[in-house]
Every structure is written in structure tokens, then in C-alpha cells.
Amino acid sequence: MVIIMKPEASAQNIKGVIEVIQNAGLTAKVTEGVQQQIVAVIGDKSKVSSVPFDAMPGVDHSVAISKSYKLASRESHPMDSVVDVDGIEIGGGNFVVMAGPCAVESREQLMEAAEIAKKGGAQFLRGGAYKPRTSPYSFQGLEEEGLKYLAEAKEKTGLRIVTEVTQVESVEIVAKYSDLMQVGARNMQNFSLLKEVGRANKPVMLKRGLAATLDEWLNAAEYILSEGNDKVILCERGIRSYETYTRNTLDLAAVAAVKHLSHLPIIVDPSHGTGKWRLVKPMALAAVAAGADGIIMEMHPNPAKALSDGAQSLTPEHYYDLMRDVNKLAKFMRDEDIKSIDLEG
């Protein structure tokens, strides 16, 4: 941490800052500038992380120079993490596809979707049993019944199951019926839920919050990691910007940025990321090219009858078409050894 003093700061002001640093058992180094002085904090900055230097007399502002997350950082774990989800590896060069309806609506709908997902070549079936909805009057999901259908679909198709957990009290049951628990965007800073999935012995996919910075997202991952669960996968699903043509603004640069900042695998959700099915394929292909470890997308046997998110769901035909090209592209990138991310660079 570096504290920048005001040009008019008094010696007394600087002394005050130094004392706070020293009282925390750290060392303060002062650099005399032409216009203003700078005080650098030497040592474990977490000891002064809550000191409001900016509010102290004579201080212009302070700048944090090291990251607040540790276990999630690339520095702490220079090699890519690979998360094993019931035998399927995510990360480390493997490209996975998760597909299925937004919500589990009925046994029939889910079994049909599972067959289509399987036929197209996905490794995972997605489908929400607990649905976080903006309005209390919208369909909220089939809950445990939905989870059972997901487990049944796995039995039939062999597809791994990824599904959302929305509350602490459901972590146990969701962990029981699924292979990969998803923490949704709206819960990215639901710290109780993060701690609870951190205590579960199950892989977790953490979606980026609607307006979360990379730093906040990696700190949210740190909550899970610091409870002892190191099977964390990130998922970029679009952020909120002023643009309203798309439902969200898919931040694909975040994929590459996360690869530099962290060792965790990262999946892209082009369905929520755009909100329009016509944009799902180009963004799925772009995600492959950008170096993502996989994609998750919404596909519905009959989008026009979907109970939620129909506008962004692919029909089976569009899904098959997308899969053909995404798989071709992923194979090409691998075969030709095209490296989107250069950690040496």
C-alpha cells in the first residue's frame, strides 16, 4: 500500500500516518517528491487493510498495490488448476460443453433435452431446479423434484449434471443430486452461501456477479477456497453495461485476464451473456478462440414453449449446428497449438 500525502501536508500529518503503520507492526518508508510525499507500507498489508488512510489529515489518497485474494491467485499456484468433475476434467486444455434448458420444467422436457444434449456431444446437462427470478410471481422451479429428474437424466445419458444452488439450506441436497454446483450471478456475494459450498466436498462453478469486478469475483472464489474446497470453476456470463440491445455485455477479455490473474478454469455462458439466441453461436466460437475452458448454454426442445429464458435458448437444430462448429474449432486450436494466452509474455 502506498499513501500519497497532499502537497500541503504537515510534518505532523506524515508522523500520524507513520505511527499507524508502525503500531500495526509494519515499516513505513517515506519518499520525498517534488510536490508531495509518499509513504509506502512494508510488510503484511492485511494488517492495515482496514485503516482508512484516506480519511487521515494530510492524506490525499492511498493506493492498494497488492491483491487481496491469495489462494485464487496465479502467484500462489503457477500451473493451471484442473478440476475433476466425476471423471470429466475441466481446465488444463480440455474443452467442455454444458447444455440444457434454463429450468427443469417437467420430466418429459428434461429427458428430451438430455437426449438432445447428449446427441450433440455435450459432456454436461444443465437445468435449474431452484430458479432465482426477478419477480416473485414468475416460475420458481420444481426444487427437489427437479433435482431427481436431473439425476435420472444422468443415469440415462451419462451426462454430468450442473445445477444452481441458491441458498445455504439447499447445499446438501443439491450436492447429493448433482456433479457441479453452480452459484449464480445474483449470489456471487452471498457470503454465507459461498462459505457453505466451500465446506462441501463438491465442485463449484461460480458465476460472475452482474456488476462484479474481476477483483471482487476472485475474492468471492477466495471465500470458497479458504473454506477448503479447491474445486472451483469460474463462469463469465456477461456484465451489466448501458447497452440494452443485448441482455448483458459478454466480457470475453475477462477470460484472458482471469488466466493471467488466477489458475482457476473459466467457462463462458454466451446465452445469458447476450440474451439473444442469434448471438449465442458467434460468442461460443469466440469463447473457444479466446481460450475459455468450456461453454455453458441454454438449449430447449421447444424454446417457444419454455417457461423462462426462451429468447436466448437454442433450438435442437441450432444446437447441433453450433456443436459441430465449436468442436471443430476447439480441435483445430488444440491440433495447431494456437495459444490465446501466453503466460510467459
Added chain:
Amino acid sequence: MVIIMKPEASAQNIKGVIEVIQNAGLTAKVTEGVQQQIVAVIGDKSKVSSVPFDAMPGVDHSVAISKSYKLASRESHPMDSVVDVDGIEIGGGNFVVMAGPCAVESREQLMEAAEIAKKGGAQFLRGGAYKPRTSPYSFQGLEEEGLKYLAEAKEKTGLRIVTEVTQVESVEIVAKYSDLMQVGARNMQNFSLLKEVGRANKPVMLKRGLAATLDEWLNAAEYILSEGNDKVILCERGIRSYETYTRNTLDLAAVAAVKHLSHLPIIVDPSHGTGKWRLVKPMALAAVAAGADGIIMEMHPNPAKALSDGAQSLTPEHYYDLMRDVNKLAKFMRDEDIKSIDLEG
């Protein structure tokens, strides 16, 4: 709901849309435009709220024309709601002040803060016992111990207590020790928590999410209201924008907008709304002028030693100065009958 067809939509396409509407028991009215046709849905639109018209063949896009929240809407309750919090009325022309430290740090700190808050003229003492923090390594609050100090401070000073509840399993205990439960910005769409406080018989202050639209915010309030708890107060605390000079962008127009859209009282938080104590007073005064029902702000006996949010906390002297002017202004607005909001207009 209005569905706008593409210029090239076929008669078959239009028939498809009409059928979906009729199958839901509603009426479809087609208007022939010069370039394109428009289909209006007549009847209870919630029956087709999940139909993805945008994904249907021949459809350009659809537009929702009525609001999804009902109990929170001004239409459902034309008069301002007034929420009684242990004898203090919020809303209906009364202006309240809530002040205190970001976090309860110790018995001594809280009692000192309570005395200052009282002396300055606040009606409520604020202070967090459960702290949602970006990093798992930051101070997380004193939890139940903190709640007990708050209750003790009420006993000593008579100030009502407002404090945050961050998880379903703490609703009961927070309700026991406080007068007004706060749902924080990060939990605005933690729907389990919203339902749980909706089942409690205790006033709730719902902060606006970091990137929540007015519509999402009022729908979040609807979650609480629809569980039977009508003692809901909103709190504007700044939204996330591209500007980084301030911690958030305080959206004061939201105060007036909410008064038009809803009957619920609304409080402004200029501390989180700006993140800089120097901007708290001008924004507190502006909140009064804009027609807010009160303000909540951070004040600390010694901000430079605060364990969190020190940079935006007022010192006691700045707090007294602010209170003098805020109260003068609130009185002037009332005495002179200056109406910021004109519901007739």
C-alpha cells in the same frame, strides 16, 4: 404486452403468435402498420410473461407495457405508506436520521457512538454486527455479541436500532435485538433472505443492489410484501457506474422516481453513495431537498481507527455540523410546504 412483427413476417407467423396468446386464455389484437404488424395482448399478461415471443418465427421483438410488481406499486396504494418502527414513523412527511459506525467493533466504541448519535439528534443508531466483506480476510463483525451491544445502546439512549441481516438463519436473532432489519445491497436479490424477512413481523429496510434497476428493486420489495410483511422501507445507496472518483454514483433522481412508482418510504445513504466523508454533507442536504424520508450515514468516534469504511465516516464534529444544517433544512421544507414531488403533476 405488445409484439412487433418483422416486416417480412408471414401470415403463418402471425397466426402462431395469436395462438399462443389465445391458448393462455387471453385476447390478441392485431394492428396493421404500413411496414409491420403489431399484436397486442389483452388480459392478464402474467399468463404469458414467460412466453419467449422474441424467439418465435417472424417476431422482431416484444415490449412489456405493464409493471411486474403489484403490491409495491403506487397504483395499488395511492397514499404514501408510513412505517412505524417502535414508535418512530418513517414516511408521510416525517424526516428521520440514522447514524452510527459501519461496524460494531467493541462495547466501548458503540456506546460512545450511540451517545454522539443521540446528542446530534438522530432517531436511529446504525451498526453492523454481521459484515458482508469483499475479502474473506477482512473483519467480519462481532455477530451476536454485536447485537447485544446494540440492544444495550438502545436501552441507554432510547435510539432505535437498525442493523443488517445477511443470512436466513440469522433473521430470527437480528429481529430479536433490533427494530429495523436491513437487507444490504449485495443481498437485494438473495430471494431466500427476502422471503424470510417477509415472514418476520419486523420492519425491513431494503437497500438497492449495486447495479439494480428501479424495476428490479421494486420487484425485490415485492418479494417481501408478497410474504405478508408490509413494513418495507427502501434505501438508495448509490449505484455502480464507470466513475471511480466516488465509490458509487448516488442516484438521487431515484428518490423522486420511486415516489412516483411506489408508495414505500425511501431513505438515502450518502456515505456508501459517495465513499468520501467530504461528500456526505452535500448529499445529505440534497437528499432532504429531493424529498427523501430520511438519511442513514456512517459516523465514528474516531474514523482513523475504524475497522471498516473509515474513509466515508464522519467525525463527531462533522456529524454535529451536518445534523444542525440537515435539521434546519428539513424544518424549512416542511414549514414552507416545499413539495419536491408532485403526484398530481
Added chain:
Amino acid sequence: MVIIMKPEASAQNIKGVIEVIQNAGLTAKVTEGVQQQIVAVIGDKSKVSSVPFDAMPGVDHSVAISKSYKLASRESHPMDSVVDVDGIEIGGGNFVVMAGPCAVESREQLMEAAEIAKKGGAQFLRGGAYKPRTSPYSFQGLEEEGLKYLAEAKEKTGLRIVTEVTQVESVEIVAKYSDLMQVGARNMQNFSLLKEVGRANKPVMLKRGLAATLDEWLNAAEYILSEGNDKVILCERGIRSYETYTRNTLDLAAVAAVKHLSHLPIIVDPSHGTGKWRLVKPMALAAVAAGADGIIMEMHPNPAKALSDGAQSLTPEHYYDLMRDVNKLAKFMRDEDIKSIDLEG
């Protein structure tokens, strides 16, 4: 400027950074941290402002610690600037009102608007003769004819004239017919135009860009000031955020922030800032309370017939009502010596 090295940076890397600094005639000071080293640049940082330290080997990132604008900064001019606009002072405790239609539409419309503006107590008449419009097919203004009507309206009413200049080649003529030239939000970084108005001997009101930071805005003002024109007034008119209920998000905290960062007067535009006439009055009152030096707003003799921006224009009656209360409030703030901004604090 402070350059933060990576933990793994080599001695060679640090030497490289130091050399660049020394080659520019400046001094480099190295501080050894526990994890990483920090290099501070001592001297006139503008000499290395374009050096891409972030791209140099071993560098993690760099942080600018001093502001790039000088003449616009409070440090360079500790007292508030007061700009004299043909005898009317803006800044320094005086509160001014500018009112009138979005666009000059006809001689009749403008004269009528001028009479209303005058009667309500405004000091300035606003009205656009050159209209920057999103679509090339929208009404683009009456140009010189409009300017002549404005000058005529001044003659009749004595109101000072504020009107927008949108291009270098119109600066001369706009300066001739008006008292205060407005540079609009879309042109805030039209640097040729900024330089041209900087060479004119006429007061300039610089609106904040749609997505401009405070730093960019003050740098835009610096362009005008550095050409020798010190009669610069800022105007906050709302910024672009994700919220769509309002046309823009009025950033009233910017008023107080600008007062700390700069000595320039600042005006608030609640009409563009909200886009809805119902929100204009509460935001006008809030602007007074926040410490603004004035407001500019759209008023039309008959908003329902306006050629542009009718939705945010006040009717004459709403305008009179607003003026009564805004003036009362401004007088109260002055009489009671309520200081929103405390530069000592």
C-alpha cells in the same frame, strides 16, 4: 508516478525502469517491499507521462499520483472563480437560473418562452440554434436565424443568452449573438472545438460528456483554459449508466467533488439529467442544496408541441412553481449560511 514491480522482477528489470526515468532527467527512488519493489518518480512527471511502464519487463503496473490538469485545479487557484457573463456573476455564492426551450423553433415560440422565463425570474434564456441530434433526419435547428431570435429576445427581456456551439466554424457567429457559449456533452472531447472556444473572448459552459470521468472533464476544461480563456463554467448533465428509467443518471455528488478538485463554477441540468419533467423540480432543489452555482433547464410554452425534448420540458405553470421554491431555498441557504461544501474539512 509510482511503478510497482512484479514479485519476480529481476535486478535487470528494475535497472531498465530506472534508466527510463533518469533518461527523462528525473530521479527514481526504489523502495524495497517484502513481496515486491516500488519505484517512485521524482520530478516533473509530465516528462514520462507517455512512457508505457506497464509494458516494460518486470513491471506489474504503474499508478499516477498527481493530476494531469493544472489551471483547472483548486491547488492552482484556491479561491472560487467567479465568471462575469455580461454583468451577471456565476460562482462565488450567487445562484443563477437558465431556462428556455430545448431548441429555438420559431420567433413566436422563442419570444413567448423568453417572456415566461423572465416572469419566472431566470437570469438567462437558453435555446439551441444548432442542435446535435442522434438521427440525421431529426430537426437540426434554425442556425443563424435562431441566433438572431435569441439576440432579439435579449433585447426585449434583458435576459442573458446561453446557446450551444457545435463546430469550430460557428464559434465566431455564436460568440457574436450570445453571452455564454455552451459546449455540449457530445463535444466534450472535440478538442478542436475546445481550443477554438479557448481562443474566443467569451464565457464558455462546458457540459460533462455522456461517459466522462471527473478527470477527463477537468482536462477538457484545461484545453479551454490553456488557450487563455479563463471564463469557464462546468455543467453536470447526467451520465450514462445501466439505469434506463431516467434518460441519464444525474451525478449530484460531482457538484461537491468538483468544488474540491477545482475552482470553476458548476451548474446543474436536471432536464437532461433525468429526461422526465416530473423529476426536474426535485433535482433542481437537490442541486441548490448540494451547493451548485445554478441550474439550467428546459421549459416550453407548450411542451406537447416541442420539436425536441418535450418529455423533459416544463410547462409554464410547473416552471413558475419550481422557480418559487428554488429561489426560496437558495435564499434560505444563503441567509442561514448553510455550507454544503467545506473546503477546510
Added chain:
Amino acid sequence: MVIIMKPEASAQNIKGVIEVIQNAGLTAKVTEGVQQQIVAVIGDKSKVSSVPFDAMPGVDHSVAISKSYKLASRESHPMDSVVDVDGIEIGGGNFVVMAGPCAVESREQLMEAAEIAKKGGAQFLRGGAYKPRTSPYSFQGLEEEGLKYLAEAKEKTGLRIVTEVTQVESVEIVAKYSDLMQVGARNMQNFSLLKEVGRANKPVMLKRGLAATLDEWLNAAEYILSEGNDKVILCERGIRSYETYTRNTLDLAAVAAVKHLSHLPIIVDPSHGTGKWRLVKPMALAAVAAGADGIIMEMHPNPAKALSDGAQSLTPEHYYDLMRDVNKLAKFMRDEDIKSIDLEG
């Protein structure tokens, strides 16, 4: 256009709305809803585009249902436009690369950059002679001297020249020395400049504004097209969001969205789009996969000595590496007939 009346609107209110529509020579169709009435405007909506229906008594709000741009729309020109730039085709399946320094700094620097650009396989050399800079004290470009060096570089290498024009008075000279004139993000709504390049007989590349919606961007293109210049190319260069890790948020979904909305070619700028050279390659590859017609990027013989934008400039080695993979990928997409955008869908 559809006008939604309030539930409590009177027959008089509806009559008022209908009259305004009929007075403009258009037809009004009223649809009776259960809660509220809707008035649809039939005919050429541009005749009522400036009527502020939202401000009329009894009106809740109005919704535009057709686009305001025409020449730029896909409807007006169903086939992809192909722009010939001195023999190089942009659009229609051809993938082009533009590379070079941010600014022309000296004859030597530019010739060196041109040789590198050529050797790597780019078709265009970029380089700014007129630099729009946030601060008036930053390097502003070599102006005409810079243009001459660009022309000389073309002569030597055969590369086509793309360079920015920042003001009306420079359009002629920039058109003389270059092949493709760029209108930068800060000037996207500098309507005088748009009209001037619209009157030039030279291809124009229009960058998206920092906070421009797709609709505003296409309307800006419409300004150029409507003056008679149909050689318009769009360039996505990142938008401003709350995320600060990257300089901008590259909106790759805009590439696919623009392909649906418009027939104009679209280029991606991963350098400004991310602000970090490490993210340029993954975003360049992603742009290819998303269906862009080309990329423009910053490359400098020695980024650490660049006078501007060094942090986002590629070194020659990184540039060669990127070109190898980008070209491989573009060839693969073409050979395998992978269609990111499906206009039929």
C-alpha cells in the same frame, strides 16, 4: 410508435393523442386493453418523431418500434456491403489486418513499423498524425508531417494507409494522404465531422463511441451515408463499463449484432478494447471467430519508448506470433465454412 396510456387516462386524453397523430397526416389505431389503452401510429413515424407523447396528459409512456436509421439498416440492403479501399476489399468474407503504431512519432519509427507490419502480413498500416488526447499537455501528433510519412510508407511497402481525422478542416488533407479515414470514438457524435467525411469521396472507418449504443452508432453511420458516401466501415473498440482492469470492455457480441442490424463491414480493435497488450491476441482470435471482417491493432517497434499507448502495443515478436495464428484461424474458418452469423436463423 406505440403510445401506452395510463389506466386513469380520460377519453379527452386519448382524443388529444389521436389529434396530434392525425394532424401529422398519420393514422391512429386504438386498442382497448383490460387495464389501459394503447394507441398505435400508422404511417411514416418520422413525422411524429419529435412529438413528446410522454409529456402529454394521460400518457404513461411511448415506445419506438422502428429504427431511426434507414440506409445503414440490413433491411435497406440485405446483402453484405463490401468496401473497396484502393483495391483491398473489406467485408464479404475477406479478413483484413491493420497494424502500426498509435502515433506517427518520426520518419524512422514509422518506416520501421511499416516494414514490420508488412512482414507480418497486414494489408494496412495504421498511425495517427492528429492525436486526440485527454490532456492538452500530451503529445498531439505530427499533423501534416505525419501524413507525409504515412504516404511515403505506403509507397515503400504497398500497405494501404488508415489514419484518424479529428476535425472538419483536416478532412481534405487526410483524404489526400490516406486510403481510409478513421473517425475516432470521441468524435462519433461530432455531427459536423460526420457530414464532412460524408461529402468526401473516400472510405471512412467509424469507431464506436465510448458509451454509444448500437442504435446511436448506426445513426452516426447514417449521417455519413445520408451525405452520399456509402463506403462506411464500422469499428468496435470497446465500451466504457464499471470494470477498470481493462481500459474498455470489448463488446464482441456487437460484431454479430451489427451483422444482423446492418450490412456494413465491421472491424475490431483489440488494442483499445482492452488496453493491455497481453489481452490483444486472445481478443484478436476471438474477433475472427465472432465473424469480424478484420482487426486493427497497435504495434510498435519498441513499445517501451512509444509516445502514447505503449501499454497496449505489441512488440514485433508478439505481432508476428499473433499474425501467424490469426491468419491460420481466419483461413480455417473460411475453408471449413464456419458461419458465426446465420442471417437465415
